[in-house]
Every structure is written in C-alpha cells, then in structure tokens.
Amino acid sequence: MNADKKIIRIATDVLVIGGGTAGVAAANEVAGKGYKVVLTSKEDKVAQETKNGVIADMVAKAEANADIEIMKNTVVAKVMGVPGDFAVTLKTGDKAVERKFGAIVVATGLTTKVLNDAYGLELGPKVISQSQLEALLAQGKLESGKTVAFLVGFGQDGNPLVMERVLDSLTALGKVAETDAYVFVGDIKLAADGLDQLYAQARQEGVIYFKTTDAPKVSVDGDAMCISILDPVLRQQVEVAPDLIVVEEAILADEDNAALAEPLQIEADKNGFLQPDNVHYFPVKSTRLGIFVAGAARDLLSVEQGIQDAGNVALEVKKFLGDGNLEVPSNTAFVDVDKCTVCLTCYRCCPHGAIFWDSRAIIAEAACQGCGICASECPNDAIQLGDYADEAMAKAIQDGQGTSGKSPWIVAFCCKNSGLEAVNMAKTFGYRVPAGLQAIEVPCAGKIDMDYVMDAFVQGADGVMLLTCHNGNCKSDKGALYASWRAAEIKKMLASVGLPEDRLVCASLANNMGRKFSEISVEMERSIKKASS
Amino acid sequence: MIVAEKKPFDEISGMLAGFDKVLTVGCKTCVAVCLAGGEKEAVLLNKELMLARKVAGKPIETGAALVERQCDMEFLAELDDIVGQYDAIVSMACGAGVQFMAERYPEKPVFPGVNTTFIGVNRDVGWYEEKCRSCGNCLLGVTGGICPITMCAKSLMNGPCGGTNQTSCEINKDQPCAWYAIYKRLAGQNRLDNILKITEIMDWRNNVPRTIVQPGYEQRKAAFSEK
Known part of the structure; x- marks a missing residue:
C-alpha cells in the first residue's frame, strides 16, 4: 500500500x-x-x-x-x-x-531548588545554598580563612550535574586563601567529561570528602555550627565545626x-x-x-x-x-465536513498535533502521519484514512471469510511497523501459524477500530488478534495504547454476549518477534478448537 | 437539545450596573437553535443595553462574540485575546456554558443572559416542549417512548395517580395525563403487558454533580490524570 x-x-x-x-x-x-x-x-x-x-x-x-x-x-x-x-x-x-x-x-x-528542608536547616548568613556560594565566589566576596562544609547527595539521588557544581566551587575555593573545605556526600556521581579529574584534583589540594550512606547530623547553636558523622574508614565519630555550610540544590526541568x-x-x-x-x-x-x-x-x-x-x-x-x-503522502486522513460536528475528539486524540478546526475539523497535510487514531476515535466516522478507509477494511474482512475457508478463522489486525513484520517473519521462517489466519494490515494499531473487530466476529471470525508495537516504541506514541484500551472494552462486550474473552488477543510485538507471534496465534487456535470440540 | 429563554432585560441590566465594558458571548449550539442565545440574540441584547444606558446617561461599551460550544474549553480559549478588554461577560449559553466560562476567566464577573429551562424538542419556530429530566435511568423502553418522570406532575413510575381525569392531569385539564398517554401508546403496539412491570423507585436522595466517563475511556482518563 x-x-x-x-x-x-x-x-x-x-x-x-x-x-x-x-x-x-x-x-x-x-x-x-x-x-x-x-x-x-x-x-x-x-x-x-x-x-x-x-x-x-x-x-x-x-x-x-x-x-x-x-x-x-x-x-x-x-x-x-x-x-x-x-x-x-x-x-x-x-x-x-x-x-x-x-x-x-x-x-x-534548568531551574534549581535548594534542599535545606531535607537537612532540617534554615538558610541564613552561615547556611547558604550552592547558588549563593557560586554568586559569592563569582563576585570574589568570600572571606579568606574560612572552613566551608558542603552537604550533598543526602537530599536527593546524586547526579553528575549536581556534583559538577560542587567540584567547580571547590576549584574556585582553592584560590581563596587559607580555606578548608569538607564535602559530606551521599553518593559521588562523576559520570561526565572531566569530573573524575576535578574530583581527584580537589582531593590533592586538601579537600576532605566523607562519603557515607547516613546523612550527617548538623547542629546549629547560635554562631556555633557542628557537623557530626560516623566515618566509615576511621570507624569513629568525626566532628567538623565549619564557618559556612553549603546546602545542595536539586536541578529540575x-x-x-x-x-x-x-x-x-x-x-x-x-x-x-x-x-x-x-x-x-x-x-x-x-x-x-x-x-x-x-x-x-x-x-x-x-x-x-x-x-x-x-x-x-x-x-x-x-x-x-x-x-x-x-513531500507528503496524498493518503493522509480526510474529514467529511458534512459529517463532522467539531466535537474535538480528533483534535484531542491526535498524537501529532496535526488537527485544528475552523468551522469543522481540519487535518494538516504537512503534519498528518497517517496513523489513523483520529479516524478510529471519530464518533461520526467523519474521518477516513486513504487506503485504510472503513469500506476497504470491511471488504478486507469479508474477502478473508471467502478465501480462507480454513477453520478456525482468525483475523489478525497488524500494525505494519511491527505485527505485520512479525507475521511475515513467522511465515518465512516456517514457524507454525494457524491455517485459517488472515492478516490485515493497518498503518498503526491506533487505526484498529472497535467496529472492525466486532465486524470480524459478526462475519464469523472465531478469533481476533490486535498486534501492536510495544508501548513506548509506537511511532505515533499512543497507537498501541489506544489499541489496548479498545481491546479491554471489546472483551467486556464479548463477555456480555457470552463469548469467551480469549477470542480476542491484544499483543505487543517487535517486528523480529515472529516466534512469539507463532506461539500466541497457535495458542489461540488451540483454545478455539478445544472449546468447539 | 437544551432549551433556554432570555432572562428579563431588567434583571440583566441590573446585574451589569456598574460595568461599562461588557462582552456578550453567544453559543452556536443548543441555545442558538432554540433562539435564545445565538449571535443574533447576543447582538440584540447588546443593542438593548446600549440604548438603555444611553437613555440613562451612562453609556456602555459592548462587544459580541460567538463560540462553537461554551461547554468545550478549547472553544472558550478562542476568547482569550479579547476578554481582557472588558469588565464583565454575559454568557448566552446554558448554565453549563456560563459556569465553564466563569471557570476559564475566574478574575472576570460572568453573568447569565438566559435561564436554562429544560431538555426538549422543537415543535415549530420558537416553540419548544420539555421531554427529558435527565434522571439518569431511562424508562422509555417500558413506557412506550413517553417519559413519566417529565410528563407526569408527580413523576410517577408505575401507573397514574387517583387524580387522573378523563385523559387529563388533575393539576390542569390542558395537561395530558402521562399514564393515559402511555396506556394508549402501549395498547396500540400490543405491549400493554409492559404497564404491569414494576419499576423500582428512583433514588433522588443525595444528588451530587454527576461525572460520566464513557466506556473505554476510563484508562485514557486515568492516563491523562496522572500528568
């Protein structure tokens, strides 16, 4: 197609x-x-x-x-x-x-959020955020002869961006005379260019790191501040009385x-x-x-x-x-303006932002990816998709009934990106495939109308399969999701008319999962045969 | 459709006292069809307001807009650029539209231009009749397509009361008795056995705003609520 x-x-x-x-x-x-x-x-x-x-x-x-x-x-x-x-x-x-x-x-x-609450600390002249320290250093306003303690990695999971800021500040602190620096750190994340070197360099220059799993105890009593920690190397309590505490910040979107x-x-x-x-x-x-x-x-x-x-x-x-x-496919979704009632369902469902409206829904040719989610969600069937229009799909189902002649008749609606490839692979490699299997191509699992599935059952299909991409791997992002939602709904319908739920299978397949397809289709065939014997 | 009727002008004018720049917004769906709140009515109301204020020596500036449906936020959003130019909004939509408009522009006073009256049908131009109370549990299948909740003054669900009066209701001889009409309809279809079916009473207690998520959309709603 x-x-x-x-x-x-x-x-x-x-x-x-x-x-x-x-x-x-x-x-x-x-x-x-x-x-x-x-x-x-x-x-x-x-x-x-x-x-x-x-x-x-x-x-x-x-x-x-x-x-x-x-x-x-x-x-x-x-x-x-x-x-x-x-x-x-x-x-x-x-x-x-x-x-x-x-x-x-x-x-x-990015934006930052200071994590003083995680340490039970209030910010003040002696307890400052990483950003405040950076500003002091940039302006050259940090007094010499101070003991500076960093608290990092206890208020959040560590990450290289947070660590990089600490290391940059340590480098700058090295240039301020007679400064002692201590870093109390939960986990040191250095997986980025140059961070290992900065870390080692700071150590060489006399920065002392305490790496522990438990957060240090910090007490602030007027001007006297004390950080206490059980050093895992010395196996004894270590206390540091800093002049300045620098609290880490979360880095957020x-x-x-x-x-x-x-x-x-x-x-x-x-x-x-x-x-x-x-x-x-x-x-x-x-x-x-x-x-x-x-x-x-x-x-x-x-x-x-x-x-x-x-x-x-x-x-x-x-x-x-x-x-x-x-260059766009001339086969994009098309709106029948006489049927459209601008309910906005298509606009709200389109994963590509390709739909807007004037007095009726309009689908932009430049943006439509032809997934067909809109066409399958439209309550008035006002949207049709090129080669996959409702009439063509109904005819495909009907034709399958006449030509297969094999029992049980299993209709598989296959996303052309995944399910269809898996079916072809199974056939090419000679894996077992039910004799009465009819594969019908859809551009995306999001185009499998509930109506098509029910139509197949009405025409006499013994089983129906919805073969989708894995969630998170759908080219239209939500096609597989829509298919799974519809499958859940059809299962309820089957139950209410007295058909076994296993007559419908919705499975996510990668295009190289021919073996898996063979297994689930043969299992469906076996279950149908068992029920009818 | 939802049928509304224009509010008395004095009431609207009273609500708008103290506002000198007013946007009147029509709704293109139900209230336009029942000739109460379409563009025409919105523009007419504006003219009426301007005239009244001119006579009173306190001129008012008005604007009119029309949206596809005031019960969809996306359509209301089309007004975002112009709402700032006005002190108040008159929504000509049903009560749902007025409330959605007020939700969209919480800083802005929003006033109703119509009284939302019922769910009904169009008999002829400008002539509407109530047909449905949206009770949430449709009985029309057993009552021959005639709603006793709406048509019976007592909303009786299992036959007429003692006041049924020669095809009419006891409240008024011009008001047909719903259950007489149901009897006639069912008899004509040879379905009188339906009338013997007992319908359980409706639980009208503890009414709270209803929410519907259509079958098949529960997971979609959940997926979107997570965000």
Whole structure:
C-alpha cells in the first residue's frame, strides 16, 4: 500500500525558544543551514555567564549573524497552526507580534531548588545554598580563612550535574586563601567529561570528602555550627565545626516547560522534560513533527550536552524543512465536513498535533502521519484514512471469510511497523501459524477500530488478534495504547454476549518477534478448537 | 437539545450596573437553535443595553462574540485575546456554558443572559416542549417512548395517580395525563403487558454533580490524570 506523494509549500523560518547556551548554539547551527532564525530569551540577555570563553564566542557569533534575530524579554504567548505553518504570537513586554515559522526548537534551561528542608536547616548568613556560594565566589566576596562544609547527595539521588557544581566551587575555593573545605556526600556521581579529574584534583589540594550512606547530623547553636558523622574508614565519630555550610540544590526541568508544552501540543515526561521516554524521539525530536527539543529542555543535560544537541537539531530541522517544498503522502486522513460536528475528539486524540478546526475539523497535510487514531476515535466516522478507509477494511474482512475457508478463522489486525513484520517473519521462517489466519494490515494499531473487530466476529471470525508495537516504541506514541484500551472494552462486550474473552488477543510485538507471534496465534487456535470440540 | 429563554432585560441590566465594558458571548449550539442565545440574540441584547444606558446617561461599551460550544474549553480559549478588554461577560449559553466560562476567566464577573429551562424538542419556530429530566435511568423502553418522570406532575413510575381525569392531569385539564398517554401508546403496539412491570423507585436522595466517563475511556482518563 505505497501511497502516492505530493508536494506542498511550507514556511522555512525557525523559532528557537530559550536564550541559554543550548538555544544560542541551536540558533547558530540552524542559521548555518541557511534558515532565518528568531531566537527568544525571556531575560534581557542571552546565554549565562560561563567558566570559559566558548559561550561568549557563541553569543557574539549569533549577534553578528544577519539571519538570526534575537528577541530579548520575549515569551511565547500563543502557538496556532501546524508543522510547516506555525503562527506564533511573541510577546515583548506589552507588545505582541505574530510570526510564521516552519519549525520550532525548544531550548529551555534548568531551574534549581535548594534542599535545606531535607537537612532540617534554615538558610541564613552561615547556611547558604550552592547558588549563593557560586554568586559569592563569582563576585570574589568570600572571606579568606574560612572552613566551608558542603552537604550533598543526602537530599536527593546524586547526579553528575549536581556534583559538577560542587567540584567547580571547590576549584574556585582553592584560590581563596587559607580555606578548608569538607564535602559530606551521599553518593559521588562523576559520570561526565572531566569530573573524575576535578574530583581527584580537589582531593590533592586538601579537600576532605566523607562519603557515607547516613546523612550527617548538623547542629546549629547560635554562631556555633557542628557537623557530626560516623566515618566509615576511621570507624569513629568525626566532628567538623565549619564557618559556612553549603546546602545542595536539586536541578529540575524549567518551570516554563509545562506552560510551553500545552500551546506547542507536545508531551512532557513525568519530570517536566519535553521529550517522552520513547526511542523514536531520540535525540532531539518531540512528540510533534516540526518541533524539536535541545539540551536541558529534553532531559537533565549539561551545558556541553546542550551544545552538542544543537548540531542534531540543525540536521533534523533541515530534514523537515528542506527547501520549503515538503513531500507528503496524498493518503493522509480526510474529514467529511458534512459529517463532522467539531466535537474535538480528533483534535484531542491526535498524537501529532496535526488537527485544528475552523468551522469543522481540519487535518494538516504537512503534519498528518497517517496513523489513523483520529479516524478510529471519530464518533461520526467523519474521518477516513486513504487506503485504510472503513469500506476497504470491511471488504478486507469479508474477502478473508471467502478465501480462507480454513477453520478456525482468525483475523489478525497488524500494525505494519511491527505485527505485520512479525507475521511475515513467522511465515518465512516456517514457524507454525494457524491455517485459517488472515492478516490485515493497518498503518498503526491506533487505526484498529472497535467496529472492525466486532465486524470480524459478526462475519464469523472465531478469533481476533490486535498486534501492536510495544508501548513506548509506537511511532505515533499512543497507537498501541489506544489499541489496548479498545481491546479491554471489546472483551467486556464479548463477555456480555457470552463469548469467551480469549477470542480476542491484544499483543505487543517487535517486528523480529515472529516466534512469539507463532506461539500466541497457535495458542489461540488451540483454545478455539478445544472449546468447539 | 437544551432549551433556554432570555432572562428579563431588567434583571440583566441590573446585574451589569456598574460595568461599562461588557462582552456578550453567544453559543452556536443548543441555545442558538432554540433562539435564545445565538449571535443574533447576543447582538440584540447588546443593542438593548446600549440604548438603555444611553437613555440613562451612562453609556456602555459592548462587544459580541460567538463560540462553537461554551461547554468545550478549547472553544472558550478562542476568547482569550479579547476578554481582557472588558469588565464583565454575559454568557448566552446554558448554565453549563456560563459556569465553564466563569471557570476559564475566574478574575472576570460572568453573568447569565438566559435561564436554562429544560431538555426538549422543537415543535415549530420558537416553540419548544420539555421531554427529558435527565434522571439518569431511562424508562422509555417500558413506557412506550413517553417519559413519566417529565410528563407526569408527580413523576410517577408505575401507573397514574387517583387524580387522573378523563385523559387529563388533575393539576390542569390542558395537561395530558402521562399514564393515559402511555396506556394508549402501549395498547396500540400490543405491549400493554409492559404497564404491569414494576419499576423500582428512583433514588433522588443525595444528588451530587454527576461525572460520566464513557466506556473505554476510563484508562485514557486515568492516563491523562496522572500528568
């Protein structure tokens, strides 16, 4: 079922949201591919202060590039339209402008939350957060001759980004005269470039680490502070009386992410990062075509990793926008305007953000991936999908009845990305497959209507299989999920009409799981034969 | 459909005293069909308000908008850009729409422009009759397609009361007796045995706002609530 292709024109300007290093790097790389870029920063500057000159160079390069328009103090107020034709309202103070973009790159940053509560400490002049220490060091305001104690890794699971900040501060502390530094640490996570070296260097310079599983006892009595810990090496209680306690901070997804995810119609994960845990989206894709995520917008990533993402973003942007002539399947979902009642079900269900509405639902050709979830959820059957229209599917089922002639008749609706390949593999490798098996291709398990399944039973099928991708590995993100929800519902229907539930099987298969397919289909055949004997 | 009727003008005007910039929002579905709260009625109400305020020497600025359905948040969101220009909103939708509008714009006073009256049918232009009380437990299968909850003054569910009066209800001779009508309908279909079936009383106690999640959407709702 190779659909014909056609060409449509799309916009090629690119919006990069986020003036941090990942955003600046992405803007440079995307502009380098020949696209005009608008880079927005919610602050009145782009990129942060940094420990080396690389980032300053990057910012200078972006500012000098005529193809990059930098809009400071600017936020995204509204996103309408579809991939290839986004209409974005950008707000700078009270002033709002609407601009057209073909693609959008989200490069928001990270935010921090100080974890003093986890240690039962109140912040004050002598108990400060990691951020406060960094500010003191940067301004050169830390007095000499002090004993500084770090508390890290007891308030949260350790991670390299948190550790890197401590190590950077230790390096800076080394330059302040007569400073003693102690690090009380739960777990030392150093799995990032250069951290091992920083850690070793700090030790050599006299920093003392206490690594224990139990959090240290911290007592604050007026000006006297004391940290007490059972040293696992010395096997005795150790007490340190610091002049300054530095409390670790959690590093979290940007608080703007949730507010951006909604208008952009992309999914955030449970930690608030804008990329789901689904391999199809790595490294920089979001759940929506034409919207890409870079650096800390997509995961807990360092500045360096954010800069690395920029190159990938530019490649993906070029792959999508090309020269503005986008080839799309002529086989995308189609709305019958006479039947559509704008109930918004399709708009709410589409995993690709490809549907909007005017007086009726409209499916954007540039964004539709042809999964068919909308068509299968539409309460009026007002949406039909190219080669997989309801009539064609009904005919396929009917034809199977006439041609198979073998008993029992088992209809398998197969996602073409996984289930169908598994069935073909089973046949090619000569694994056992029921004689009366009829495989019907669907573009995604999300296109398996409840109606098709019931139709198969009504036509006389003895069993029906829904063969989906694994959850988290569906190209349309939710197709397998929709199929499993519908299967659960049909099982209830089967029970209410007195058919055994095992006449319906919903199974997730990878395309190389021919053996598994053979097992479950043969088991279904065996169970049907047993019941009818 | 949900049938509404326009609120008395004085009541609307009273609610809007003290507001000088008002947005009146019609709803394109039920209330438009029953000629109470569509764009036309919204614009008319605005004209009425402007005229009244002009006469009183306190001019009012009005705007009118129409949305597909005020009971869907996505359609209400289409108003986000203009709501800020007004001090108050008059929603011409049913009570559900008014409340959803008030939920969307919690900072903004939202007033009803209509009285939501019943679920009913269209007899002719401008003429509507109540047919359903949305009791949540439909009996029409045994009552010949005539609802005793709605049509009987006492909402009786197992035959008429002693006041049934020669085809009419005791409250008023112009009000047909629901159970007489049910008897006639069932007799005509040879289904009079239905009338002997005992229907258990409806539990009207402890009414709380109802929520429905359609079969097959429980898991979807759960998946979305997790976020």
